[in-house]
């Protein structure tokens with residue numbers, strides 16, 4: 477293990493990383509993947525030693541070469557050596573999306589050529605669009621190595637046939653083209669925007685003929701297909717080994733619906749495009765295993781301090797250990813999660829998240845200002861039976877608008893049942909108003925949002 481540690485410490489050296497931008501991405505992928513194949517069985521001590529070394533390289537580099545961080549250290553009278561362990565990171569301030577936007581030029585490392593910077597924009601689903609930089613040819617290759625390491629846990633191989641049900645638009649709505657092949661024919665990318673009662677039989681027929689081993693999906697997209705299959709008594713696809721779900725929170729009701737309709741394991745991971753956190757399930761459990769080689773993750777409560785005790789919710793604040801061109805240190809993700817001290821029977825010594833509650837903007841605010849997670853709401857209950865689609869909308873404390881697209885079988889009784897169900901789930905401090913609409917649009921990225929939260933929510937509200 478020591479040899480690998482040294483090898484990767486040298487990769488973390490900015491000069492070496494600079495040289496790496498010139499080599500093909502495949503080499504970066506292969507070396508990162510080889511490290512992860514070994515580090516997954518390291519002891520806690522070995523992982524801690526790796527993290528401490530990687531953190532030290534990152535901070536030395538940020539202090540020397542990144543003007544924003546040089547200023548942050550100077551203003552606090554600190555030098556990188558003052559931060560030896562992840563716990564010492566508390567000496568540094570949080571990095572918000574707003575700070576990144578205001579200081580982007582100063583977050584670029586001065587010792588990299590302009591060609592090394594790949595500008596990336598987040599979709600801005602929390603209302604704050606943000607731009608930052610990947611290292612060209614490196615960041616995406618490393619991400620692939622981590623993703624492949626996760627998918628290995630359900631037997632994914634690169635040659636496997638995979639149906640992609642994410643936010644893609646394959647062609648114009650009127651073209652009648654709902655899918656296309658990619659990656660030498662191994663992937664069947666299907667349009668999420670044209671999945672309707674009329675077109676779904678064709679989707680199902682095409683998937684069956686394609687004989688995929690995996691379905692790679694946004695949960696909200698896969699749910700449309702799964703619901704249709706269940707309602708029409710359609711058998712699962714016999715070749716599918718697992719549904720790989722990412723990029724959106726996977727709610728418990730979605731997990732059971734997908735497992736039932738597709739008759740296989742649902743494998744979920746949690747990450748973000750800023751690459752500050754990546755955590756996935758394993759062969760044995762549905763807890764999210766945080767990659768310690770990827771980032772350092774803190775869960776922060778309303779007082780700005782780490783949350784403590786079992787079941788405590790905190791905002792995910794994370795420090796990426798692999799991006800040296802635009803370091804994000806103590807980055808506030810605006811996501812809320814619950815950690816657990818439990819050991820996983822799989823034997824990995826990674827820190828675990830018991831669950832991810834979702835984005836801060838996915839909480840409902842009661843009349844007195846308390847936050848309620850939408851995660852426990854069971855959209856598979858009878859109250860939702862005659863509803864084709866729905867979306868919650870809040871712009872006033874204690875008031876929730878439920879937009880509903882009705883099925884032809886919907887009656888006034890359904891409205892009453894829905895209101896009762898939500899009152900039972902949300903309590904007396906939230907009034908529910910049902911509004912009928914013809915359709916519910918997706919985000920520009922093709923995702924579906926179950927709650928549009930217009931109230932500002934911050935870490936202090938937790």
Ligand SMILES: [Zn+2]
Pocket residue numbers: 757758759760761765820821822823824
């Ligand atoms: Zn495990």
